[in-house]
Amino acid sequence: MLVQLHQVEKHYDPFCLRCSLEAREGYITGLVGPNGAGKSTVFKLALNLIFPDAGEVSVLGLPAGSLTDAERSDIGAVLPGAGFCGSLSIRDILPILRHMYRDFQEEYFVKKCGEFRLPMDKKIKDFSTGMKAKLKVLTAVSHKARLLVLDEPTAGLDVLARDQILDLLREYMIPGNRGILISSHISGDLEGLCDDFYLIGDGNILLHEETDVLLERYGVLKVTEEQYQALDKSWILNVKKEPFGYSCLTGQRQFYMENAPEIVVEKGGIDDVITIMIQGEAL
């Protein structure tokens, strides 16, 4: 197991995080949820930047706080708004990375900087948002890390820049013995990238599902008040009141397509899951 949070609690009055989650080798695990749900708290716990009030956090099979420098060099991290000092240039950070990581792939890093059109001598503070994001992800993937912890790595990027970063992450996963824990507000990014995902809301894990299962089996039933009253609710996970009636999230789309053909059943996506699970009510 690359990351394991076991019954972890972290209190920031009035917010309280209570969660258990796992990120496995060979998997890209997504963490989704609205702003303030606790995603960044989970990432910071995994990176030992904050300490749990209860429970255990283990990374690479060891307690997060006990990792040696050599073990920490197996982790690459991207955090929103955090990076090297803006007064430095990429040429300045090359020797830092060379001495920091035992397996820093300088040639690969420089080559990718060229491909991403990142100037070597320009100060980082003068980079655009996209350039800064690319540099952060590139730094994280350039030292043969076994685990990437990426909090909103594509935030504020246009479609092309996002695609470049997602391709870089797919390329990173090729060796097979690696894993990524990632969050993003752009559900399309996660649907196309993640093997499984956790939905977090108000500090609690509301759902854990494999992405393929979500896309194949989950659906949203759009029903009127009358249809809702007559509906077999055995497979309904959450319900959200709508102006037309109700949106019902199900993990058994096929069941309703076969047994209630008069009902509109839409394919479920991460956005629907977030909306109905967070804003709706459980039955």
Next chain:
Amino acid sequence: MKGLLIKDLMLLKSQGRFFAVTVILIFIAGGVFDGSYAYFGYYLMLFQALFVVNTMSMDEENGGMCFLMTLPAGRKAYVREKFCFGMLMTAAGWTLSVLIAVFFTAIKHDPADLTDLLPMAAGGLAVFPMINFVSVPLILKFGQEKGRIALAAVFMGLFGGLLLLLRSKAALSSGMDRLVLLFTRYQTAAWAAGLLLYAALVLACYCLAVRIMAKKEF
């Protein structure tokens, strides 16, 4: 730790123009004040010593500390590096100040100045690194702004205490005389005790900084 040290050297390089201008101004000040070490040497060392505080401020820019703590360097290594970098900077400042002083002495052809220079330079070498050692835990604990105020308060407190001591010299004269007598009689032991006290202070600052850093959340 080497990576962090290189990072600070790169930050120093990025401030190169500012540094060059300051050193030139100090050099000119040295000329204006007739090459008197106390005017420019101490200022140069203070300037170098405070650069460590500046690097800590740069580290905190845009969530930088959060990022640095994800690198394979660790919290203890960060403190160790700041202490080493501080020593490196004050040693560089000291060397430069002595070279400038020797330059002015050579111009004036007065070898007596060199004799005066030595104790002053040695004093600076003891005092200015201490500014670093004290500032690291204070800034880690209180942050940049409050940390600087706390640093100023510590040194003002020290100087204030010294001033009070001098004012009440009459009352303490017998004690002071006894101390001076003891120092003269047991010079080697006094130096050793002084060095031990200094080392203990440095160690206390280091341990305090490590402890603060170990508990700090980012």
